[in-house]
Amino acid sequence: MNATAKSDGTVGKALRMLDLVAEFGRPVRFTDILAMSPHPKATTYRLLQTLTNQHMLEFNEGDGTYALGGRLMRLAHAAWKTASLAPIARPFIEDLAAEVGETVHLAQIDQGQVLFVDKLQATDRFETLAQVGKIAPAYCTGVGKAMLAFLAPKRLQLAMLQQAYFQYTPATITNAAALESELEQIRASGIAYDREEHEEGIISIAAPILSSNGRVIGALSIATATTRHSLEGLDAFRVPLLETAEKIGAEATHWQFPA
Amino acid sequence: MNATAKSDGTVGKALRMLDLVAEFGRPVRFTDILAMSPHPKATTYRLLQTLTNQHMLEFNEGDGTYALGGRLMRLAHAAWKTASLAPIARPFIEDLAAEVGETVHLAQIDQGQVLFVDKLQATDRFETLAQVGKIAPAYCTGVGKAMLAFLAPKRLQLAMLQQAYFQYTPATITNAAALESELEQIRASGIAYDREEHEEGIISIAAPILSSNGRVIGALSIATATTRHSLEGLDAFRVPLLETAEKIGAEATHWQFPA
DNA sequence: GATTTAGTTTCATTATTTGGAACCATAAGT
DNA sequence: ACTTATGGTTCCAAATAATGAAACTAAATC
Structure with missing residues (x-):
């Protein structure tokens, strides 16, 4: 009862x-x-x-x-088309992927987790498995941390409380205090990094997508293998990344992010 | 009752x-x-x-x-990974797309309709919206007709009976008799064409994917715009298309196509 | 040929769903 | 200001659907 x-x-x-x-x-x-x-x-x-x-x-x-x-x-396709950021963001992501020549991910938060809603690979390679619908924890991914950092305090608290930390790699953040201070930095810079925290050999730079009323509605990341770029190398993409996130946010203002 | x-x-x-x-x-x-x-x-x-x-x-x-x-x-992603031909077929489709430089579709039959489970675009362009989960009627698409043609008679009958024909374009087949004779030709040649029957300006060449026990488990198509290729032009892709379908069928033998 | 295992059906009991009606809040009309 | 509509929400006795112990079948294993 x-x-x-x-x-x-x-x-x-x-x-x-x-x-x-x-x-x-x-x-x-x-x-x-x-x-x-x-x-x-x-x-x-x-x-x-x-x-x-x-x-x-x-x-x-x-x-x-x-x-x-x-x-x-079938239903998920309909969901993707009508209830995700992907269709709105697509043209912008395409431009970004073409410009930087690396994989671009678009993610949202769903039930406290990262939900990937689009993935685009520039260059000639295909390694892109359809990633739509894939999920990952928020605390150890670039997109996840970018979204957490800009979540309304009440929501963040909720998300943090029910978080169980699993050490995916040596670099994974595994406690709330460390995550908090990381989020603080992200809030200051507007940029989140994944330093091989979820998968060894994979790093990314991510930015939140904010709607005009200031709410996080998603996040965008550029991911690469450590064999191709260093973290500093990824930093070169900071400006186009932020600009693209900005544009998507502006475009998607009417779209309100669900709980 | x-x-x-x-x-x-x-x-x-x-x-x-x-x-x-x-x-x-x-x-x-x-x-x-x-x-x-x-x-x-x-x-x-x-x-x-x-x-x-x-x-x-x-x-x-x-x-x-x-x-x-x-x-x-989330669920659909799991479905795609575990219950569709896509993960098995992916490497073969990649090769095909790279070879022909046109869009490749992978489809299955689901509840009598065509269900697209993968789409891959070679070349540098991106126009690929994630097509996974999209559906289309069987009678007016290349992949659909390819699968119908090789369906077990009992199943075909079932599918034909519950078919309602809608005229999408002037070229759409709109009656069972015409469809039957078209299927007969497809059975003979092993190749199906979409002659702008579903969308004006879009043509495709398609082949069924047969598992080793002879059942249709899916279909593969190469699609293009009439502005890029004629139907005869598409025919140049016939051999790699058939070969790829063959390879996927061999690989997927253990995978049995559900009703 | 006896015994276990995996899958399926039955049916009286139990729990959940149903939907007409009442209710509330906000908007629109007079 | 007061009435009437509209859109959304809740109640609760009656109707219905889900439950699960047990019985059963078919196939595999001893």
Whole structure:
């Protein structure tokens, strides 16, 4: 009867099953899901059936596995087009990518995490896997820190509180105090760096995107491998990065960032 | 009490609300949704609340609108990575795109429609909007016809039956008989063309991707503008296209295409 | 051929959803 | 200022859908 134990309804249960399947990262058999499911066998079974009927899952007759379904991709495409910064920001990002010749990421904050909504690679290489929908923690990425730094105090507090720090690399910031002081610097300079904090060998320079009312609505980063550029090298992109973030913010003023 | 009128449960109702929001193609107010909703006011309201709590929708306090939420993009990303041909096909598509210097699409069939799961643009241009999750009818696209042609007869029949033909352009095929004979030709040649049938000025050459057991698991196309190439010009890409489709099919043999 | 394992169905019980109606706040009309 | 509309929200008894223990089937393993 308390707040946390309150039932979240049939829809909530069904969606949690989707998360479960997603977490496996591969097609899964009924038993695999059952082992992770908070529900008894019959319930779990029916939940999967429902989801399959609704095309949120697809059941493979061949090997008896469930996988996430096509309806999700359709809906997400619609989400991307109507509810993300990406379509608005696209032309600006293209210019930036062409100018700097490095990978450009566009991210937003979603449920306290970094949600990548676009990725563009200049140059002739293709290494770009479609990154849309990928998530990462905020505290150890350039875009994440850029957004945290400019979050309204109340929201920041909320985000910090529920943060669990995981040491991805030796450089990862793993406590609130260190993060706070880093954010302070970012606030002063308007620029955030990822110094191989999430992935070894990958660094980035990031800037927040602020709407005209001063709220953070996203962040933009230029990422590269340490083999191609040093952190100081990335700094050369500071001006075009900031300018682009500015332009996107101006363009997106009507778009209000959801909680 | 008959098959179609059977209730599809709470989850089904909730998901249909998502479709509704998606159809609008913009953030929508409660009233807009209510007008389209099959449910009375209170029910519609609660459905939206549930979805919002579950982060499938995001409610914008500012202007009181609902939009599709970030959770969808996360899930879709997982779907793309684990349940689509894209990750397997990516390296091959990259080579193809580099070789032909034109846009390459990778598609699958989902619920009788073409579902684009990857898009790659060679050359220096960027015009590629992230196309993942976009859908199109099967009967008027190159990839769609390529897949229809090699569908198992039973499945084809099913797909044809529930097909409604819409005339997108003067060249669109708008009846089953014409489509059948076109499919016959495709079966013979192994190649499908889109002769500006879906969008004026856009043509493509497409090939099915067959798994080793002979089932269609997807299709690959090279698309271009009529201003850049003629249909005959596209034909020059026939060999690399077929080879790439072959390679992907071989690689993806373990991956079985869901209904 | 007996036993385990994985998947599926049944059905009385239980919990959730439903929706008409009442309610509130703000905007518009007189 | 007062009435009427409009858009959104909440209530709660009734209607409906979800639940899960147990029984069952099919296939694999001993």
